[in-house]
Amino acid sequence: MYLHSTKVDNTTRYPALDQMTDNSLHLWEDHSKSSSMLTLANGFLNDEQFSIIVLFMIYASQIINIFAIIANSFNIAVFVKLGFSEPSNISLTALAVCDFTLAVLYTWSNLCFWLTYHNVRLPFHGTNVSYLTGNAQFPFLSTTVAWITAFISFERCLCILVPLKVRRLITPRGTFLAMLIIILLTFCPSFFTYIRYKFVWEFNPYRNVTILNTVSVNSELAILFENISIVICGVIQPLLAFSIVLICTVLLVVQLRKISSWRMSVTSAKSQQVKPEENPAASSSAAETRISQKEERLVRMVVAIATIFIVSYIPTCIGLLCYVVFDEYNLFGVYRRFYIVSGYVITLGQPISGSLNILIYYKMASKFRIVFLRLVRLDRQEQERHELE
Template structure:
């Protein structure tokens, strides 16, 4: 028997290998898994429809406004994540129902589903960070931002983000390979994923895990969090200034000698109504992202602190449950963005209603 078959047999044959259970027994793990997978699949269908509509609307609106480019990239990344999560969840569902497949559902879905999903989810995080940072620049340097943030520079930034976040996936592809393996306990040959034993790959793997698996997503999360806090504070200041001006106007009506115009806002608070709506929309997108991405960050921190909290560790089942939970939260996050755009962007609302022929239906009524 070859070395490859020994490794595979030890990881598959229930007489040799006892899966780690951690805190969950078979029944608990099965119930949680089935519930998470079922809900995620339903939400994924909705997310595919909503993100497809987002892309269609923003493409119709055109790319004269740089923000449309980043929002299309965000919707496309969300859509890719949803498609990958559907594939991964389907494999786990079939595995949980003991459906006989010509491939190993867990390992194949890892290489073709959950692994690329993890890298593309980093893309979502960094695009959200870019959108948030762009709004901060519009407030801090409003006169220079139009020269800095153009359609061309935004498109270039999106390409750089995709390369920066997804290029390390090449390591995962090179580190593993597909192979047809015969398993005696199944009495069948099935397609599986086999890791390549190479010292260089192992050393590079540590760098990829730390940089791309921990530092990269946590840094993006921190940028979004800081930018969102800054934008919320700015909006509150602007609201306070508006109230003070309104109060000053009412006093000036009784005291003609005073001029409320002297109480002018700071430079960063002088925004048009269009800019204010855009800032509020970005804050809403960022806030939903923060809520949905927090479980991912917690999971990453735990995987660093506890060595056994991995796919191959003692707490494998807890790791799988947490991983599928992050699929669910980020799928919901990508799916509800259409509601934010519809309620806060009049051009988006008009274009969407036109695509869905809602205005024509109202006229016919």
């Protein structure tokens, strides 16, 4: 299938996209490239293998996305119940909202592709419209998740490195403003996509109906905005946020080991002292130890969240580097099949990470666990016992 373009009213149309057979997975194929390169690129994945892999990834992604939507819905509900007096609740709520939105967009894009593949006659071009309403926002929203995770990790580092000053540095209002700034700088630039592309109603001669489609605006300003937003928000910012999360996680792990060693030495020394009620100073020290243990549990929870994020985000970093290094690694290039398959692998990482967070909160945060059990009505007996008391 050749990719022809025609200019109409300062826009570029791609009629070849509308000529796609409904069950075709060979979208936007460009045979103007060298035949030897195409043979090399397609030799590793023939038509049947490519179709099987993509469909399997779509089904797997859809199952994970549905679980991520349910899990993050509970996360948001629980954090709202807990309130936002603690700065950590604000940042964790923002993280849950972003993970929830990503899962919804993934589900929408997969559904459009699946319906198109199975010959469902949609009132819009499934591939093009789903790109503009879903896929185009993925890199920007994923970057938002990365920066929120970086902020959470950095906040915990401050709590350990400067515990006496962190209360003045990290406040609920400051955290809320930080979340707004992160969203404005990472996700909002995705709306530049609608300068480069726009929706149009056009007649489809192969279906003899008018459907919603998209066109590409062929202006230098629109292309410039798109390129700048992709480079800054789609490449530089994600890699920088990933680096911050990695550095902060390493620092947190090192500090946790030091705290654990210190606590063991303090506990050993206290075991040789008199009872707390006989020594007020010892009682006060024990209270401080309990507070330290509570802080340590929160730090461990953040380390677990950051570790899962790092593992799930490594494929994204590799994909971004390949996109920068290899000119033909894109949706219109010779290696488009590798780009599509690797793209589905990358998109599996984010919903998996967002799905596992609820397990971490439930296991490591006692307040979250209590509110969650009340929310799903699993602690009725315990509630009745407390009411009787």
